[in-house]
Amino acid sequence: MKKPTLKPAFIPHLVCNIFGHKFEVSKNVTYHVKEYQCTHCKKQMTTNSNGNLIPLTAKYKKINSVLEHIYNKKELRLQEKSYASSIN
Numbered sequence: 001m002k003k004p005t006l007k008p009a010f011i012p013h014l015v016c017n018i019f020g021h022k023f024e025v026s027k028n029v030t031y032h033v034k035e036y037q038c039t040h041c042k043k044q045m046t047t048n049s050n051g052n053l054i055p056l057t058a059k060y061k062k063i064n065s066v067l068e069h070i071y072n073k074k075e076l077r078l079q080e081k082s083y084a085s086s087i088n
Contacts, residue, residue: 012040023053029064030071 016022016038023036023045035056036045044056046064054060 012042016041016043027064029068033064033067035064 021038021043022040023038025034026037026044027035029035029046032051033047036053037043038045045053046056046060048054
């Protein structure tokens, strides 16, 4: 009879269960909204409207994508406006 072996994916989850997650920023959506990923178990989180960490679901991925698109358009428009006013 074979002995059960620990799966490699089990160990990172065990580390996170004992010591807690070690989240690092994986993506800056805006200056105040970020996406995080645990370095051990690869769990993904994001910030909600109150600034709390919540799991990154498909719904929040779509929200962050749209928010990033709007934010980038605004930043580009502000840069162009700033450039145009510096020329005059």
